[in-house]
Amino acid sequence: MALSVSDLKDKFRNPGAAELELIARYAMLPESGQRERAFEAFASTGLPHRRMEAWKWTDFKANLKSVEASSRGAQCAPLPAADQAVIEFSAGSVSLPTSLPNGVKLHERKDAQALGDAEEVPLGAMTAALAGRVGGLDTLIIEVTETATTPLHIVAKGDRDETNFTRVSVIVRPGAHLDLVESHVGGAGFSSFLIEIGMQDGGSFNRTVLQHGSADEAQAITAVVNLGDKSEYTQTALAFGAKVARLETRLTHQESGSHxxxxxxxxxxxxxxxxxxxxxxxxxxSSVTRQVTKGAVLDGGTGVFQGKFHVPRTIGQHTDADMQHQALLLEDGAEVFAKPELEIYADDVECAHGNTSGALDPNQLFYMRQRGIPEAQARALLTEAFIAEALETAHESVRDALTDAARSFLMESVR
Amino acid sequence: MLKLDQLSATVGEDDEAKTIINGLSLEVPAGEVHAIMGPNGAGKSTLSYVLTGRGGYEVTGGSALLEGEDLLEMDPEERAAKGLFLSFQYPVEIPGVPVMTFVRTAMNAQRSARGEEEISAPDFIKRSRELGKQLNLTPEMLKRPLNVGFSGGEKKRLEIFQMMMLEPRFAILDETDSGLDIDALRTVADGVNALRDPARGMLVITHYQRLLDHIKPDKVHVLAGGKIIKTGGPELALRLEKEGYDGVLGEAA
Incomplete structure (x- = not known):
């Protein structure tokens, strides 16, 4: 039997105004067991908040007192797609391209789909429950059956909207390949994007993400990735943040030899x-993980890195994993929180991690200024060079655009 | 051209402050190359940093003028735009910034500060190829991040490359000869000699007389205890080589 709205309210502990609005939205969507299970998973925590260990530095509940329209349109242009296929998600509608890269098929699902381990990703669970557009698409399934030679673009973009909840599921068939470029450019008070990626044997996937919200928006981008035998997954993201923004990836090497x-x-x-x-x-x-996260933060900005490698006994043998996080605090008043974790139970593995944060090197700055480069420009150039390593794996068609976005931000913001 | 009058400077803060330059006076006219020699700890490198405006040093007295303009009032980048160049004793690695990008950024920043037009890309590339060839720097090397993975000699050649590209009005070479083999020393000296010009002055800081075989200075100054204690012609460098600083300084004192 379906839960009533008042039953739902009981499941939340002290629901705030924003949670009550989310419950009301849930009540407007068609009833379904899958939707209910996802929403119940969300209800068990409500909007994630600082008293939850995994969210101690990223408090959606405190930053989202109520669901309000953003005062802004898109914060920046989406990554350039030229004549490549673009799927655009906005608050009330979805626009699908007329032609798709070869080997790519879209399946529109109007009913809610199940989400595994929904409790692990509260905002993912919320999105799974609320992604439905009344009378329209709930989940877009992207099926890739061969090597797609051009990238597929996804744009999530609002225009002074309250919410933009979107759910996408990608299935990469054996030996197939897709390049996906995502631009999450804000324009909604609360946007949440859930992408599930299933990589079958020998498939490969390159995902490039640009995130840029405004200072009055909350944004969540949640990816749940499962890697099949000898499959390859590459993800590159550039985030400018928002009032509160989280880019979360839960990845499982399910079969051996994946990368x-x-x-x-x-x-x-x-x-x-x-x-x-x-x-x-x-x-x-025998699976491999390589992770490089770089950040640079100005006075009054906040960066958070939380990374965990979990290597179970026996099945995790011959894991080769490396996690690096390096942050630059460009000014007094900049904040960076980092929590790298290795949880290893297998005994024959190579796992390493490194975590540093600091300021720019005064010797480098003086050298550049002695050559005539003004201090602000020298700082911007050094910062750009510092983060560049983390963007090298971006898809080549948008790599320069990502670097340019970083450069113009730094030229404008760094003093 | 460069006129230092009773210049004094300290390094360190407050109680820790230590006087390194102590009433140093020196004048290098346009068109001349002067050498500064001196024992370890005499203040040679400090002098180059004080003149170029590195942080951590405090000028406590005297003046430093370049063509009548007060250097000490300017930020390091302004001094550079006025044409002051330092070839570093220890060139700094700049990861992620290719040599060509770096030099072009510097050149255009200087030009823009002087109200000049930026250099065109073809002109820049042509000039960098020509100079690279003179200094045995391949186009491939000029695409690599500045000083990253370069040998000591290559770094010094890159300093001279930057100097030749930027065409400063006044150049300070701080122990450019250290860490160079004989062939590299000659390459570097050829680069410096090519820049000799009636409108340009140079100050060559060195421990040894060897570099001065290749770069003939108009004058040689001996720096000790933070001031110039003796000035002479090129023969002074030869005497220092033969008699050592103790010999020459003993006589001066």
């Missing part, structure tokens, strides 16, 4: 917060 690269860079100005959180489970032997 994952998770790279990201955050650049946070005053009033902006960006959180990169990842959880990688080596649930099969």
């Amino acid at each position: 994952a690269e998770l790279n990201g860079a955050y650049l946070c100005a005053k009033g902006f917060h960006a959180d990169f959180t990842s959880h990688v489970r080596h649930g099969a032997p």
